[in-house]
Amino acid sequence: MSLIPPSRVFPPPERLLLGPGPSQVHPRVLAALGLPLVGHLDPAFVALMEETKRMLREVFGTKNDLTIPISGTGSAGLEATIVNLVEPGDEVVIGVNGVFGTRLTDVAERAGASVVRAEAPWGEVVPPETIAAALGRARKPRLLALVHAETSTGAWQPLEEASRLAHEHGALFVIDCVTSLGGCPVDIDRMGVDAAYSGTQKCLSCPPGLSPVTFGPRAVERLRARTHQVRSWYLDLTMLEKYWGEERVYHHTAPISMNYALYEALRVVLEEGLDARFARHRRSHEALVAGLEALGLEMAVAPGRRLWMLTSVRIPAGVDDAAVRRALLEDDHIEIGGGLGPLKGQTWRIGLMGESSTEANVRRLLSALGRLLPRHGFACDAESGVAAAGRAYGAA
Amino acid sequence: MSLIPPSRVFPPPERLLLGPGPSQVHPRVLAALGLPLVGHLDPAFVALMEETKRMLREVFGTKNDLTIPISGTGSAGLEATIVNLVEPGDEVVIGVNGVFGTRLTDVAERAGASVVRAEAPWGEVVPPETIAAALGRARKPRLLALVHAETSTGAWQPLEEASRLAHEHGALFVIDCVTSLGGCPVDIDRMGVDAAYSGTQKCLSCPPGLSPVTFGPRAVERLRARTHQVRSWYLDLTMLEKYWGEERVYHHTAPISMNYALYEALRVVLEEGLDARFARHRRSHEALVAGLEALGLEMAVAPGRRLWMLTSVRIPAGVDDAAVRRALLEDDHIEIGGGLGPLKGQTWRIGLMGESSTEANVRRLLSALGRLLPRHGFACDAESGVAAAGRAYGAA
Numbered sequence: 001m002s003l004i005p006p007s008r009v010f011p012p013p014e015r016l017l018l019g020p021g022p023s024q025v026h027p028r029v030l031a032a033l034g035l036p037l038v039g040h041l042d043p044a045f046v047a048l049m050e051e052t053k054r055m056l057r058e059v060f061g062t063k064n065d066l067t068i069p070i071s072g073t074g075s076a077g078l079e080a081t082i083v084n085l086v087e088p089g090d091e092v093v094i095g096v097n098g099v100f101g102t103r104l105t106d107v108a109e110r111a112g113a114s115v116v117r118a119e120a121p122w123g124e125v126v127p128p129e130t131i132a133a134a135l136g137r138a139r140k141p142r143l144l145a146l147v148h149a150e151t152s153t154g155a156w157q158p159l160e161e162a163s164r165l166a167h168e169h170g171a172l173f174v175i176d177c178v179t180s181l182g183g184c185p186v187d188i189d190r191m192g193v194d195a196a197y198s199g200t201q202k203c204l205s206c207p208p209g210l211s212p213v214t215f216g217p218r219a220v221e222r223l224r225a226r227t228h229q230v231r232s233w234y235l236d237l238t239m240l241e242k243y244w245g246e247e248r249v250y251h252h253t254a255p256i257s258m259n260y261a262l263y264e265a266l267r268v269v270l271e272e273g274l275d276a277r278f279a280r281h282r283r284s285h286e287a288l289v290a291g292l293e294a295l296g297l298e299m300a301v302a303p304g305r306r307l308w309m310l311t312s313v314r315i316p317a318g319v320d321d322a323a324v325r326r327a328l329l330e331d332d333h334i335e336i337g338g339g340l341g342p343l344k345g346q347t348w349r350i351g352l353m354g355e356s357s358t359e360a361n362v363r364r365l366l367s368a369l370g371r372l373l374p375r376h377g378f379a380c381d382a383e384s385g386v387a388a389a390g391r392a393y394g395a396a
Numbered sequence: 397m398s399l400i401p402p403s404r405v406f407p408p409p410e411r412l413l414l415g416p417g418p419s420q421v422h423p424r425v426l427a428a429l430g431l432p433l434v435g436h437l438d439p440a441f442v443a444l445m446e447e448t449k450r451m452l453r454e455v456f457g458t459k460n461d462l463t464i465p466i467s468g469t470g471s472a473g474l475e476a477t478i479v480n481l482v483e484p485g486d487e488v489v490i491g492v493n494g495v496f497g498t499r500l501t502d503v504a505e506r507a508g509a510s511v512v513r514a515e516a517p518w519g520e521v522v523p524p525e526t527i528a529a530a531l532g533r534a535r536k537p538r539l540l541a542l543v544h545a546e547t548s549t550g551a552w553q554p555l556e557e558a559s560r561l562a563h564e565h566g567a568l569f570v571i572d573c574v575t576s577l578g579g580c581p582v583d584i585d586r587m588g589v590d591a592a593y594s595g596t597q598k599c600l601s602c603p604p605g606l607s608p609v610t611f612g613p614r615a616v617e618r619l620r621a622r623t624h625q626v627r628s629w630y631l632d633l634t635m636l637e638k639y640w641g642e643e644r645v646y647h648h649t650a651p652i653s654m655n656y657a658l659y660e661a662l663r664v665v666l667e668e669g670l671d672a673r674f675a676r677h678r679r680s681h682e683a684l685v686a687g688l689e690a691l692g693l694e695m696a697v698a699p700g701r702r703l704w705m706l707t708s709v710r711i712p713a714g715v716d717d718a719a720v721r722r723a724l725l726e727d728d729h730i731e732i733g734g735g736l737g738p739l740k741g742q743t744w745r746i747g748l749m750g751e752s753s754t755e756a757n758v759r760r761l762l763s764a765l766g767r768l769l770p771r772h773g774f775a776c777d778a779e780s781g782v783a784a785a786g787r788a789y790g791a792a
Contacts, residue, residue, distance in 0.1 A: 005447040005663065012434045012441070012656070022433050022652055033653055034430030037418050037603055038408045039731045045408070051401040071605070072468045072630060075648040079630045107629045201649060207433055209467070209605055209651030231627055233503045234468060234475045250736070252471040253597060255605030256418055257429055258654065263405065270400050335435045340646070 015329075016356075018365055019337035020151050020310060021179070022201035022208050023353035025265075029206055032264035033257050040254045048263050049244060049254070055266035059181060059204070059274065060196065060214045062188035068244040069210040069262055070235065071255050074178040074199030077211025079107050080235035081174060081197045082145075085219060087228045088112030090142040093134045093171065095119075095126040095162075099152035099340050100176055104145050111231060116141070122342055123153045123300050123312065128161040135169040142222075143172040143194075149180035151202075152340040154301045154312035154349065156184075163192040172219055178202060181212070182269050183281045183309035183353060188214055195219040200258075203281070203309050205354030206265035209258040213237075269354075281308040284357040287392035288350065291366040294388035295373070295380040300347045309353045312339070314346065316378040321345045324369075324376050332368040362389050411725075412752075414761055415733035416547050416706060417575070418597035418604050419749035421661075425602055428660035429653050436650045444659050445640060445650070451662035455577060455600075455670065456592065456610045458584035464640040465606040465658055466631065467651050470574040470595030473607025475503050476631035477570060477593045478541075481615060483624045484508030486538040489530045489567065491515075491522040491558075495548035495736050496572055500541050507627060512537070518738055519549045519696050519708065524557040531565040538618075539568040539590075545576035547598075548736040550697045550708035550745065552580075559588040568615055574598060577608070578665050579677045579705040579749060584610055591615040596654075599677070599705050601750030602661035605654040609633075665750075677704040680753040683788035684746065687762040690784035691769070691776040696743045705749045708735070710742065712774045717741045720765075720772050728764040758785050 017024050038044050056067045070077045082104065086092060092113045094104045097120040105115045118134035120126040126146065135141055144166035146157050159175065166173040172194040177186045183203030188196055194216045201208035215223065215237065223237060230236040234252065243251035269277060285308040289299060292313050300312035315321050321338055325348070328334045337349035350365065363386050370382025413420050434440050452463045466473045478500065482488060488509045490500045493516040501511045514530035516522040522542065531537055540562035542553050555571065562569040568590040573582045579599030584592055590612045597604035611619065611633065619633060626632040630648065639647035665673060681704040685695060688709050696708035711717050717734055721744070724730045733745035746761065759782050766778025 005451060007663070009440060009444045009447060009659070010428065010656075011431055012444075013438075014432065015434045015438065017433065017435060019435055021649060022435065025433055030430045030432065032406065034426045035407055036410065036426065037413065037421055038411045039413060039415055039418065040604070042409075042411065042725070042731065044405060048405040048408075051405060055401060072472065073648045073651060076468065076630045079628065103629070110625055110627050110629055199649070201652075207651065207653040208436070208649045209654050229506055231506050232475065233499070233506055234472045234631075252469045253417060253595070253604045255469060255603065255654070256597075257603040257657070258605050258651070260406075260408070261653070267400060267403070329438070335438065 014333055016334045016361060016364065018356055018361060019335045019351050020349050021199070021351060021353060023205050023351060024355035025205055025207055026268050026355050028268060029261050029264045032260040033207070035260055037256045040256060041248065045256065046248065048259060052259065052263050052266065053244065055270060056212050059266060059269060060188045061186055061190060062214050062216065064188065064214045064216045066215040066220055066237065066241050068240060069212045069259065071252060072211055073208050074197065074211045075103070076235065077197030077199065077213045078103065078176060079232065080213055080237065081195050082107045083111045083232045083235055084230055084237045085143055085172060085174070085195060085222055086111040086113045087226055089114070091116060091138040091140060093118055093138055093141045093144045095131065095146040095157065097124060097126055097153065097155060098122050098147065098150035100147045100150055104176065123155055125155050125157045125305050128165065131162050132165050135165055135171065141169050141171040143174050145174040145176070147176040148186065149177065149307050149310065151179045151310055153343065154307050154310045156305050156307045159191045167192060172222060179307065179309060182277065184278050188216070200262055200265065203354045204265050204269060206261050207258070209255060210262050281352065281357050283393065283396045284352045284359065284362055285311060286396065287359065287389040288352060288362050290392035291362060291385040291389035295366065295370055295385040309351060309357065311350045311352070312347045313350065315348060319373065319376050319378050324372060327372055328368060334365055334368055359393050410729050412730045412757060412760065414752055414757060415731045415747050416745050417595070417747060417749060419601050419747060420751035421601055421603055422664050422751050424664060425657050425660045428656040429603070431656055433652045436652060437644065441652065442644065444655060448655065448659050448662065449640065451666060452608050455662060455665060456584045457582055457586060458610050458612065460584065460610045460612045462616055462633065462637050463610040464636060465608045465655065467648060468607055469604050470593065470607050471499070472631065473593030473595065473609045474499065474572060475628065476609055476633065477591050478503045479507045479628045479631055480626055480633045481539055481568060481570065481591060481618055482507040482509045483622060485510070487512060487534040487536060489514055489534055489537045489540045491527065491542040491553065493520060493522055493549065493551060494518050494543065494546035496543045496546060500572065519551055521551050521553045521701050524561065527558050528561050531561055531567065537565050537567040539570050541570040541572070543572040544582065545573065545703050545706065547575045547706055549739065550703050550706045551701050552703045555587045555589070563588060568618060575703070575706060578673065580674050584612070596658055596661065599750045600661050600665060602657050603654070605651060606658050677748065677753050679789065679792045680748045680755065680758055681707060682792065683755065683785040684748060684758050686788040687758065687781040687785035691762065691766055691781040705747060705753065707746045707748070708743045709746065711744060714773050715769065716772060720768060723768055724764060730761055730764055755789050
C-alpha cells in the first residue's frame with residue numbers, strides 16, 4: 001500500500017495565529033465545520049443561506065439585497081467585484097499603496113480596463129488630493145477602488161472624502177474590506193460604498209474559503225446596464241444573485257461546510273456585538289503597540305493610520321527576519337507574518353484579528369518576542385513589554 | 397439582541413445524500429474539517445499540500461506535475477481549465493449532451509473562443525463520427541473538450557477514440573471528470589488526456605469547495621506559449637503553479653480546512669484502493685438498476701452508457717416529480733436529484749457516489765421508493781425491488 005502517504009501531517013501542530021490570516025477560529029465554528037452535510041438545495045441549507053445574507057448585511061452595515069458569500073477566497077471576491085462592474089475599455093481609478101491595491105490593478109487590466117493609479121508609498125494611505133488628481137486624469141472613471149485595510153502594510157485608508165470625490169466624478173465607490181470587516185467599522189451604506197468584498201479568515205475568524213461581497217443599488221444598476229457579458233462564468237453576479245435569491249436557479253454547488261462555518265462565525269460576531277468587537281480590537285492593538293514600543297521596536301505606520309487588526313513593526317537593524325519568525329513558530333508555536341514587496345525583510349506583520357485579538361495573546365507574543373530578540377542581536381526586556389501592554393489594558 | 401438569528405438551522409437535519417452531489421462524507425473527513433487551523437505557509441500545511449498533490453496524481457492516474465486543487469468548486473476548475481488554455485480567437489470543439497457540456501461552451505465563449513459544438517441528444521453520448529465532423533469543421537482547433545460523466549443525464553462518454561481524433565487534429569484533449577473521478581477509471585495518462593478538472597463532492601466524498609485539476613506536458617506547453625495574459629487572476633495557473641510549487645510564491649490564501657478535508661478524503665480513497673472502489677461503485681449501480689427495474693421503472697440511459705455513480709431513471713407518467721422527491725426528503729430523509737434542462741420533470745437522478753455507494757443505501761432507497769410510488773399513482777412492490785437488488789449483490 002505504498003500509495004497511502006504517512007499521516008504525519010495530521011493532526012496539525014497547535015499554532016497561535018497572529019499573522020495576516022487565517023486567524024484563530026472559535027471552537028463553535030470548528031464544530032460547525034464538522035457537521036454532516038445536507039444538499040445545497042435542501043430547505044435546511046436554503047434557510048441557512050437566508051440567515052447568512054441577513055447577518056452579512058448587519059456586519060457590512062448595509063441594506064443591500066445583493067450581499068452574499070462568493071465561493072472562493074478574498075481574491076475571488078476581489079475579482080468578482082471588478083469583473084462584474086468593469087467592461088472592456090472602461091477607465092478605473094485604483095488606490096495603490098500595497099499588495100492589494102496592486103492586485104486590483106492587475107485584475108482590472110485583465111478585465112479589459114484602463115487603469116489610472118492613485119499612488120502612495122507603502123505604509124501610507126492615499127491622500128484625497130492624490131485621489132482627486134487621479135479621478136481628474138480619467139475622462140469618465142467607471143469606479144474608484146480603495147483598500148480599506150491594506151494587509152500588506154497595516155495602513156488604514158479613510159473613506160469619507162474618497163467616497164464624495166468618486167461620486168462627484170460619477171464613479172462607483174468600491175472598497176476592499178477583506179481585513180477590516182468585523183474588526184473596525186466598515187459602514188457600507190453610511191460611507192456611500194457602492195460595492196465591497198471581504199474574506200472570512202480575518203476578523204470574522206472563520207477559515208479561508210469564502211468571500212462576502214455586497215453590491216448596492218448603483219452597482220446593481222451598472223450590472224444591469226452592461227453591454228458585454230461578464231467575462232467570468234463562475235463569478236458572474238447576474239447568475240449568482242439568482243442562485244442566492246428566491247429563484248434558487250442552479251449555478252454551482254455551494255461549499256456546504258464552509259457555509260456552515262460562516263453562519264456560525266457570523267453568529268459569534270453578532271453575539272459579541274459589533275461595537276464591543278471593534279473596541280476589543282482597538283484595545284488589543286493599543287496594548288500591543290505599547291508593549292512593542294516598550295521593547296524598543298518602532299511602528300512602520302504613522303499614528304492615526306494604523307489598523308487595529310494588523311500592526312506592522314520595523315525589524316531592528318541586524319536582526320534576521322526569517323530566523324526570528326522560524327524560532328517563534330517552532331519554539332513558541334506563534335505565527336506572525338513577514339513583510340511583502342518592498343517591505344520584505346523590513347517589517348513584521350502582527351495580526352490581532354477576531355478570536356486572535358485577546359489580552360492573553362498580546363502578552364504571550366510580547367513575552368516570546370522579548371525573550372527571543374536578545375538572542376538575535378537586539379537587546380530588550382520582555383518584562384517591560386508585557387508590563388506596558390498590561391498598563392495599556394488597565395487604562396483602556 | 398435582535399440581530400442574532402435563531403439557531404433553528406443548526407444542527408442540520410440528517411440526510412442520506414443520494415443526489416448528484418454532495419455525497420455522504422466519511423466521519424474521518426468531517427473530523428479533519430474540524431481540526432484547528434495552521435497558516436497557509438506553515439511547514440505543516442506545505443507538507444499537506446505536497447501529499448495532496450501526490451495523492452491526486454494517483455487518483456487521476458497521471459504523472460503530471462501540475463496537479464493541484466483549485467480553491468473553488470468544480471465549476472471553478474472548469475473555468476480554470478478553459479481560461480488557461482484558450483486565447484481570444486481560438487477555435488474549440490466541445491461535446492454538448494447535457495448541462496456541463498453546455499456550460500463549457502458558455503465559459504469558452506466568455507474566454508473569447510469560437511466554439512464548434514459536437515452535439516448529441518441529452519442522455520446519449522457524443523459519437524466519434526460527430527466528434528470527427530466537428531473537429532473537421534474547425535480550421536485549427538485548439539482543444540476538444542468532453543464531459544466524461546455527464547451529471548445532468550447519467551451518460552458515460554468513451555474517451556479513447558476521441559483522444560486519438562483530438563490529437564490527429566493537433567488539438568489538446570480536455571475532459572470534465574467532476575463526477576467520475578474516484579468512482580470509475582479516469583486514467584489521465586493512459587487516455588492521452590492533456591487537461592482535466594474534477595470536484596471534491598462526488599466520488600471523492602469530500603464536501604464541495606475545491607476542484608482538483610491536472611495539466612499534462614502539452615497543456616503546460618500551451619500555457620507557456622500564450623501571447624495573452626490569462627483573463628482570470630484568481631484562476632491563473634502560471635501563478636497557482638508557483639504557489640503550489642517549490643517557490644511557494646504568495647497568491648491567495650488556500651482554504652485550510654477544505655484542504656484538510658481533501659487530504660483525508662484522498663487517504664480514505666487510496667486506503668480502499670482504486671480498483672476496489674470502482675468495483676464497489678459498479679456493483680451498487682447494477683444492484684440499483686436491478687431493483688429499479690423490478691419496481692417497474694425504466695432507465696433513461698441505454699445499457700453500456702450508464703454511469704456507475706449516477707443513475708437516471710424515467711419518472712413514470714402521471715407521477716408528480718416534486719411531490720415524490722419532497723416526500724422522500726421529508727419522511728425518509730433521502731435526497732435524490734431531479735432532471736435538468738429538457739429532462740426536468742422527466743427523470744430522477746440517483747447518485748451512488750463515494751461513501752453513498754453501499755448496499756444498505758441501495759436497499760433503503762428502493763424500500764422507500766417502493767413504498768412511496770403507489771401513493772403517487774404508480775403501482776409497484778417495494779419487496780420485489782429490494783429482493784432484486786439483493787440478488788444482484790449476491791451474483792456480483
